[in-house]
Each structure stands twice: as structure tokens, then as C-alpha cells.
Amino acid sequence: xxxxxxAPRPNLFAAGLFAATLAASTALAPLPAAAExxxxxxxxxxxxxxxxxxxxxxxxxxxxxxxxxKTGIKVTFEExxxxxxxxxxxxxxxxxxxxxxxxxxxxxxxxxxxxxxWLEPLDDYIADTKLTAADYDLADFIxxxxxxxxxxxxxxxxxxxxxxxxxxxxxxxxxxAYRPSLMKKLGLxxxxxxxxxxxxxxxxxxxxxxxxxxxxxxxxxxxxxLPYLTFGTMLQSYGVEMLDADGKxxxxxxxxxxxxxDFITLIKKASPPDAGAFTWxxxxxxxxxxxxxxxxxxxxxxxxxxxDPKQSSISDDVGYAPTPLGPDGKRAAAAWIWSLSMNSAxxxxxxxxxxxxxxxxxxxxxxxxLAGNMNPVRTSVWDDPKVTALMESWGETPGQYVAAAKxxxxxxxxxxxxHPELTRMLDRWAExxxxxxxxxxxxxxxLCAAQDDIQAMIAP
Amino acid sequence: xxxxxQDASENGLARGTFLLLLAPALILLFLSLYxxxxxxxxxxxxxxxxxxxxxxxxxxxxxxxxxxTPLFWTAxxxxxTYTALVVAIQLPLGLAFALLLDIPGRLQSFFRSVLVLxxxxxxVVAGLMWKTMMQPQQGVLNYLLSLxxxxxxxxxxxxxxxxxxxxxxxxxxxxxxxxIILLAGLQSISVELTEAARVDGxxxxxxxxxxxxxxxxxxxxxxxxxxxxxxxKSLEIIYATTRGGPLNATRTLHVMAYEEAYRWSNLGRAxxxxxxxxxxxxxxxxxxxxxxxRQEARRYAR
Numbered sequence: 001x002x003x004x005x006x007a008p009r010p011n012l013f014a015a016g017l018f019a020a021t022l023a024a025s026t027a028l029a030p031l032p033a034a035a036e037x038x039x040x041x042x043x044x045x046x047x048x049x050x051x052x053x054x055x056x057x058x059x060x061x062x063x064x065x066x067x068x069x070k071t072g073i074k075v076t077f078e079e080x081x082x083x084x085x086x087x088x089x090x091x092x093x094x095x096x097x098x099x100x101x102x103x104x105x106x107x108x109x110x111x112x113x114x115x116x117x118w119l120e121p122l123d124d125y126i127a128d129t130k131l132t133a134a135d136y137d138l139a140d141f142i143x144x145x146x147x148x149x150x151x152x153x154x155x156x157x158x159x160x161x162x163x164x165x166x167x168x169x170x171x172x173x174x175x176x177a178y179r180p181s182l183m184k185k186l187g188l189x190x191x192x193x194x195x196x197x198x199x200x201x202x203x204x205x206x207x208x209x210x211x212x213x214x215x216x217x218x219x220x221x222x223x224x225x226l227p228y229l230t231f232g233t234m235l236q237s238y239g240v241e242m243l244d245a246d247g248k249x250x251x252x253x254x255x256x257x258x259x260x261x262d263f264i265t266l267i268k269k270a271s272p273p274d275a276g277a278f279t280w281x282x283x284x285x286x287x288x289x290x291x292x293x294x295x296x297x298x299x300x301x302x303x304x305x306x307x308d309p310k311q312s313s314i315s316d317d318v319g320y321a322p323t324p325l326g327p328d329g330k331r332a333a334a335a336w337i338w339s340l341s342m343n344s345a346x347x348x349x350x351x352x353x354x355x356x357x358x359x360x361x362x363x364x365x366x367x368x369x370l371a372g373n374m375n376p377v378r379t380s381v382w383d384d385p386k387v388t389a390l391m392e393s394w395g396e397t398p399g400q401y402v403a404a405a406k407x408x409x410x411x412x413x414x415x416x417x418x419h420p421e422l423t424r425m426l427d428r429w430a431e432x433x434x435x436x437x438x439x440x441x442x443x444x445x446x447l448c449a450a451q452d453d454i455q456a457m458i459a460p
Numbered sequence: 461x462x463x464x465x466q467d468a469s470e471n472g473l474a475r476g477t478f479l480l481l482l483a484p485a486l487i488l489l490f491l492s493l494y495x496x497x498x499x500x501x502x503x504x505x506x507x508x509x510x511x512x513x514x515x516x517x518x519x520x521x522x523x524x525x526x527x528x529t530p531l532f533w534t535a536x537x538x539x540x541t542y543t544a545l546v547v548a549i550q551l552p553l554g555l556a557f558a559l560l561l562d563i564p565g566r567l568q569s570f571f572r573s574v575l576v577l578x579x580x581x582x583x584v585v586a587g588l589m590w591k592t593m594m595q596p597q598q599g600v601l602n603y604l605l606s607l608x609x610x611x612x613x614x615x616x617x618x619x620x621x622x623x624x625x626x627x628x629x630x631x632x633x634x635x636x637x638x639x640i641i642l643l644a645g646l647q648s649i650s651v652e653l654t655e656a657a658r659v660d661g662x663x664x665x666x667x668x669x670x671x672x673x674x675x676x677x678x679x680x681x682x683x684x685x686x687x688x689x690x691x692x693k694s695l696e697i698i699y700a701t702t703r704g705g706p707l708n709a710t711r712t713l714h715v716m717a718y719e720e721a722y723r724w725s726n727l728g729r730a731x732x733x734x735x736x737x738x739x740x741x742x743x744x745x746x747x748x749x750x751x752x753x754r755q756e757a758r759r760y761a762r
Contacts, residue, residue, distance in 0.1 A: 424723070438707050
């Protein structure tokens with residue numbers, strides 16, 4: 001059976017992000033006064049959140065008293081690192097105990113959670129004028145980003161349709177971040193293509209005040225985020241998607257083999273020997289501590305960390321550029337969308353909805369963005385003068401970050417088939433890349449073995 | 461020992477006690493047996509956390525599939541390697557510490573309390589601590605090696621060195637346990653024996669070799685039993701440092717089962733792995749226990 005035959009690919013951002021700005025500004029016109037929202041409808045109740053450590057969480061915590069004052073709802077939360085956080089969430093959701101009313105998640109995770117019936121669809125709450133303010137303005141969300149939270153529950157198709165399972169809180173795409181002073185010292189230009197980058201890989205190293213400075217850093221462990229996000233961006237720029245238009249797996253296609261070989265060459269030449277175990281936080285901290293010339297295809301929302309002198313030793317020496325172009329001069333990029341969902345076993349759903357509504361409202365979105373919650377998912381936040389001023393200041397030259405982020409957003413999409421076990425398939429894919437890096441078999445054999453295993457997972 | 465005759469009152473008391481203890485015993489039996497049996501049942505199904513109601517009985521399907529999964533054999537090998545290394549390193553090392561601590565001296569009590577400090581640290585914390593120290597770039601371990609003129613090691617970051625690195629952390633954490641038990645054993649040896657040997661002109665080494673070590677037999681077995689069963693099930697240190705990586709270098713059966721359940725939601729397959737681990741644990745500790753019992757029997761037969 002063809003896997004994804006004929007299903008239109010949800011092109012989440014293309015012509016979405018900045019084209020939508022125009023459309024949204026008309027939508028901003030005052031709407032006729034609807035019924036007043038009773039913010040105190042769940043006064044006296046308590047909700048519990050599961051938060052995954054992220055700049056969003058840091059930006060949210062100081063605002064929580066504001067919510068309690070407005071609604072009379074007490075908010076408690078648990079904040080955990082990604083790995084243990086998702087594991088704990090899975091244990092709670094699957095046992096349907098409802099310990100967490102609202103939790104951080106993403107479309108990838110929700111494809112499993114929604115299949116399990118653990119998510120509360122949000123459409124009815126949004127439609128309820130007693131619960132949702134008239135100025136909440138769903139049309140203000142970047143359409144593609146909001147649509148990533150919809151799914152029909154059919155495996156391998158139907159993203160962007162069906163019920164709304166989540167509201168987005170930020171999205172990341174990928175970029176090159178580099179040290180202008182070091183690039184100048186080395187006499188190198190910021191690479192425009194992967195070929196450029198490969199050609200300079202040998203030269204990307206120098207000495208700094210605290211010892212040798214390595215070439216590039218990027219996350220590289222054996223988990224799904226590798227083919228899904230960072231290396232995924234490189235794969236997609238080489239024209240590789242997990243399934244092609246006919247629904248056939250492309251894990252060991254010639255383009256995929258080429259991209260993987262180039263990636264491994266790059267890491268071997270320009271990364272330190274322990275590059276085969278880097279996680280995203282190590283990649284972020286490593287670059288922020290000034291030990292690398294370049295951060296390769298890493299999340300662009302690390303920029304607020306790089307720019308913050310308290311967290312970074314390179315805040316006055318960092319530049320941003322879009323990810324390189326593929327062999328055919330094309331660029332495509334992955335996207336990660338942090339979202340909030342409501343537990344279908346939540347004990348107080350009204351309170352949970354009021355929180356979801358409040359935290360994703362225009363007003364609070366601006367406040368969290370100013371406190372480092374990047375990138376905004378509402379066009380009104382992108383247009384907010386204070387947010388614009390903040391983001392304009394990032395980079396080697398004014399506006400450099402925004403320009404790179406916009407370039408990337410135009411080609412960013414979720415180019416993966418929705419499936420409750422997609423993470424397992426991608427973990428297997430990542431394992432094949434690692435095997436090749438550690439010299440256990442050649443790229444082609446490893447990728448083709450992974451493809452066979454993934455095929456078996458799709459159609460057992 | 462001749463069998464003792466029990467009089468009637470004693471017998472009656474026993475019966476009352478028996479009835480009184482029956483209820484808690486049954487409760488305990490139920491509490492331990494029920495999860496065990498339900499786990500066993502799960503291992504025979506294709507239960508997935510997210511597939512509500514869609515669970516099918518698959519017989520030994522999960523086990524057959526495991527046998528055909530190369531990763532399972534890698535994980536089994538890793539589990540046995542980890543356990544073997546842990547016992548082979550920690551037993552002699554613990555014994556050495558115990559012998560040293562058994563020597564009377566002014567600093568004896570100081571060293572005894574310092575020795576147990578690692579035991580007070582939760583394994584996850586120890587793992588994270590060592591992970592920081594073992595970082596190839598900024599880690600203090602490579603800095604210390606560089607002072608000795610030794611090349612930096614990749615430690616946890618390379619498949620070739622990851623296993624020995626996690627065993628090293630386990631050793632730091634649990635050798636004190638071995639040392640404490642063996643020290644207790646040494647101190648249970650009556651002074652008359654060693655004094656008599658000394659008076660007869662035995663050297664300290666001969667005392668250790670001929671008197672202390674043979675009498676320490678049951679304690680050595682006890683330590684081996686503890687360390688084997690703990691090492692087979694070890695998860696925290698590995699998960700806090702390498703999460704089974706790099707690649708699959710430290711992926712033990714327990715790590716594999718954990719990921720199967722909590723990364724991939726596949727409860728049936730996870731339980732199958734757990735039962736393989738259980739059988740392994742049961743077989744090895746059963747052998748050790750049998751050895752111990754034989755030793756005990758021999759001791760009392762004298």
C-alpha cells in the first residue's frame with residue numbers, strides 16, 4: 001500500500017509567516033462586542049502544569065501571579081528536562097490520572113498522545129464566547145504553525161485538518177551562528193552552500209584566550225531530533241524527505257546517502273572527537289561559551305541565550321546566517337513547534353482552558369517574547385515595536401537575526417508523516433547515522449538497514 | 461544438633477502465631493505475585509501505552525522477535541560485560557580497602573567514615589557529577605591526566621571507552637559497600653585465632669592468606685550476590701551519563717527495556733526484555749546462593 005499517496009503535504013510556513021502579516025492586520029480590526037468572558041469562572045481551583053525546561057518557562061514563571069490575580073486560579077507546576085519530562089508525561093497520560101492539566105508538547109509527541117485519546121480537543125473552548133475573549137483572535141496565529149496542532153488521527157496523513165489538539169507557544173527553525181571576529185581572523189566568508197562549508201571544514205579551527213577553538217558544533221546523538229530537526233534541515237535541503245510523493249521511504253535514497261556522507265565528513269573534520277554524543281543543550285552552551293567558530297544548523301531560538309551577557313561569553317561577537325543551500329541551490333528547513341495541550345483527564349478543564357487562553361493571548365505572548373520566548377507564533381507579536389526592536393539588535397549587523405529567521409521560516413515545514421511511532425522510526429534512522437560516524441559499516445548499508453526496519457514499523 | 465522436642469503450649473502458640481501471620485503473608489504474597497504475573501502476561505501481549513483497548517495476546521511473539529533483534533544480543537552482551545567488570549573490579553578492591561581499614565590506627569575511624577561518603581550520593585547525581593568530570597574538552601579528569609603527561613581520553617563519548625567509564629563510576633559508588641560488608645566479616649573473625657597464629661610466628665600476609673580469607677568466604681559471596689544483582693539491573697548511572705550510547709556501547713537490557721517502554725510506549729516488548737533480565741538475574745543469583753548454602757552447610761557440618 002502506498003503510504004502517503006495523494007495526500008497533500010501541509011506546507012506549514014511557505015508563503016505563510018510573512019505573507020500572513022498583511023492578512024492578519026485586517027483581522028485585527030475591532031470585532032463587535034461579544035459576551036464578556038468570565039475570567040473568574042474557575043475561581044479557587046488549582047491547575048498543575050508540566051513544563052519542559054526552556055526559555056519559554058523562564059519567561060512564564062514571573063507572569064504566573066498575574067494569572068492568579070486575574071482569575072483566582074492557583075497554578076502549580078513541575079519543571080523537568082526534556083527527556084525525563086516527556087517520560088513522566090507519558091507515564092501520567094497513559095495511566096489517565098490527570099496529574100497534569102496542561103503540559104508542554106509538540107506535534108511529534110501529540111501524534112501519539114492524540115492517538116491514545118489523552119488530549120482534549122480545543123475547538124469547542126475557542127468557540128465558546130463565555131470562555132474565550134473576542135480579542136483572542138485565532139487568525140493572528142501564523143496559519144501554518146497553528147495548523148500543525150490539527151490532526152485527523154489517521155496515520156501518515158491529515159495534519160492541518162481535523163481537531164485542534166494544541167496551541168503553539170513558540171517555534172524554532174535552524175540557522176548558522178558564527179563568530180565574526182574568528183571568521184575574519186581565519187579569512188573565511190560565511191558559507192552559502194554545503195559545498196562551501198565542506199571546503200572550509202579543515203580550516204575552521206583557531207586559538208582563543210582559553211585554549212583551542214574548534215570548528216563547528218551541532219547536536220549529534222542517536223535520537224530522533226537528528227533526522228527530524230538539525231541534520232533534518234540538511235537532508236531536506238538535499239531534497240530528502242522521509243516519504244516521497246508516492247509514499248516510499250527515502251531513508252537510503254542516493255540524496256540521503258550523499259547528505260549523510262557529507263555530514264559525517266563535516267563533523268569528523270571540524271568537530272571535536274566527542275561530537276558523537278552532543279545533545280542540544282551541550283550544543284547551545286558550547287557555542288555560547290566561545291569554544292566554537294560556528295554553530296551548525298542549530299535552533300535559531302538559542303539566539304537570546306547567545307545575546308545575553310549573563311549566559312554567554314560571546315554576546316558581542318556573534319552573527320547569524322540562514323542554513324546553507326543544498327547541491328541544487330535549494331534550501332528547505334525543519335521546524336519545531338513547542339505547544340501546550342490540555343489533558344483529557346484534567347480535573348478542572350475550565351481552569352485549564354482559561355490558562356491556555358491567557359498564556360497564548362496577544363498581551364502575554366508579547367511579554368514572554370520580550371523575556372526570551374522565541375520565535376513568536378503570533379503575527380501581532382512579530383509586529384510589536386518592542387519585540388521588533390529587541391530582535392533587530394541581534395547579530396553582527398542590525399536585523400541580521402530577523403533576516404535569517406525570515407529566510408528560514410519561508411522554507412520551514414513539517415516534512416514528516418504523522419504517526420504515533422514516528423519517534424521510534426526516527427531514533428532508528430539516527431542510529432544508522434551514528435553507526436556510520438563511528439565506523440560500523442558504510443553509510444549506504446546502515447541507512448538501507450534502517451529503512452527496512454522503519455518499513456516494518458510502518459506496516460508490521 | 462539433635463532435634464528439639466516441642467511441648468504442647470509451644471505448639472499452640474505457634475498455631476496462633478501462624479494464623480495471625482497468615483493474613484499479612486497472603487497480602488504480601490498477593491502484592492508481589494500480582495505485579496509479577498500481570499507483568500508476565502503483559503510480556504505475552506502486544507500492549508502499547510497509547511493503543512487503548514487494542515491489545516492482542518501474542519504468545520511468545522515478543523520473545524521470538526527479541527531473539528531476532530541484533531540489538532538484543534548486543535544489550536545482553538553489554539549487561540553481562542558490565543556485571544562481570546563490576547564484580548571483577550569491586551570485589552578485590554573492596555577487599556583491599558577492608559583489609560587496610562582493619563589495621564588499627566589513629567585515623568581508622570576517619571577513613572571508615574570517609575569511605576562510605578559515595579554511598580550517600582544518589583546514583584543519578586553521581587552519574588551527572590562524573591559526566592561533568594569526564595567531559596573530554598573541559599573535564600577535570602583529562603586535565604589531571606594532562607598533568608601526568610597522558611593523552612586526553614574520550615571517556616563516555618566514544619563507544620570504545622564508554623563501558624569501562626560507566627563501570628568506573630559504578631566502582632566509585634559501590635566499592636564502599638563491598639568494603640563495609642567485608643570489613644564486618646573481618647571483624648567477626650575472633651582475635652584469638654589471629655593472635656594464636658601470630659604467636660606461632662605467622663607473617664601478616666600468612667594470617668590474611670590462611671586465616672582471614674578462608675573465613676571471609678560467606679561475606680565474599682554475599683558481596684558478589686549484592687553486586688551481581690544490582691549490576692544486572694543497573695540503570696541510573698548509565699541513563700544519567702550515556703543513555704545507552706554512544707551508539708549502543710552501554711545499552712544494557714535494562715536500558716533497552718526502559719526505552720522500549722518510556723520512549724516508544726511498547727509495554728509488551730519492554731516486559732519481555734524485563735523477563736529475560738529477570739531470568740538471568742534469577743539464574744546467576746540462584747547459583748551464588750546455592751554456593752553460599754553449600755558453604756554454610758559445610759561450616760556447620762564441622
